[in-house]
Amino acid sequence: MLHDTPAGLRRVLEALLLSSSTPLDLDRISLALGEDLATDVLRRTLDELRDEWRDRQLELVRVAEGWRFQTRPQMQLYVERLLAEKPARYSRAVMEILAIIAYKQPVTRGDIEEIRGVAVNAQHLRTLEQRGWIRVAGHRNVPGRPELFVTTPSFLSDLGLRSLDELPMLQGEDGPVTPNPANAELDLDADAG
Numbered sequence: 069m070l071h072d073t074p075a076g077l078r079r080v081l082e083a084l085l086l087s088s089s090t091p092l093d094l095d096r097i098s099l100a101l102g103e104d105l106a107t108d109v110l111r112r113t114l115d116e117l118r119d120e121w122r123d124r125q126l127e128l129v130r131v132a133e134g135w136r137f138q139t140r141p142q143m144q145l146y147v148e149r150l151l152a153e154k155p156a157r158y159s160r161a162v163m164e165i166l167a168i169i170a171y172k173q174p175v176t177r178g179d180i181e182e183i184r185g186v187a188v189n190a191q192h193l194r195t196l197e198q199r200g201w202i203r204v205a206g207h208r209n210v211p212g213r214p215e216l217f218v219t220t221p222s223f224l225s226d227l228g229l230r231s232l233d234e235l236p237m238l239q240g241e242d243g244p245v246t247p248n249p250a251n252a253e254l255d256l257d258a259d260a261g
């Protein structure tokens with residue numbers, strides 16, 4: 069098989085990653101290869117492939133959802149000129165809601181309203197859900213059982229991040245604000261629905 073040698077495996081991984089429109093995790097790569105390779109072999113080969121591409125205009129990066137090739141930041145201006153599609157623009161309210169969820173998750177709509185001091189428009193939450201940046205992870209065990217919102221791996225990948233730890237620290241009224249990644253990893257799916 070083509071991927072029986074280290075060089076062959078790098079070429080197959082390169083083809084898979086360049087042809088995929090989404091990041092590939094190790095499970096999807098193994099599925100495409102048709103066999104289970106040791107995780108350390110795949111990681112080492114991906115690191116070698118990243119090194120091979122070090123001086124090119126694309127770079128291989130690891131994000132929350134897996135591995136992907138992306139344009140280096142200094143090339144973005146040229147690529148943006150080529151693309152006919154304009155990136156979605158979100159209102160300040162939508163971005164505030166997203167920031168609150170990212171830094172305080174899991175949060176309810178009421179938590180967001182308390183922090184922002186204004187009612188949350190349901191369409192803003194739908195916009196973020198449709199974009200794939202937030203999801204309902206469960207319900208708070210209080211009367212009314214309000215939905216708990218968390219960010220998704222897609223949110224992190226779209227920002228080029230691997231984890232919430234990589235979000236920048238914010239300066240709040242009470243001092244620095246950092247995301248609490250432990251909160252985002254709560255297994256609340258049993259309550260979802």
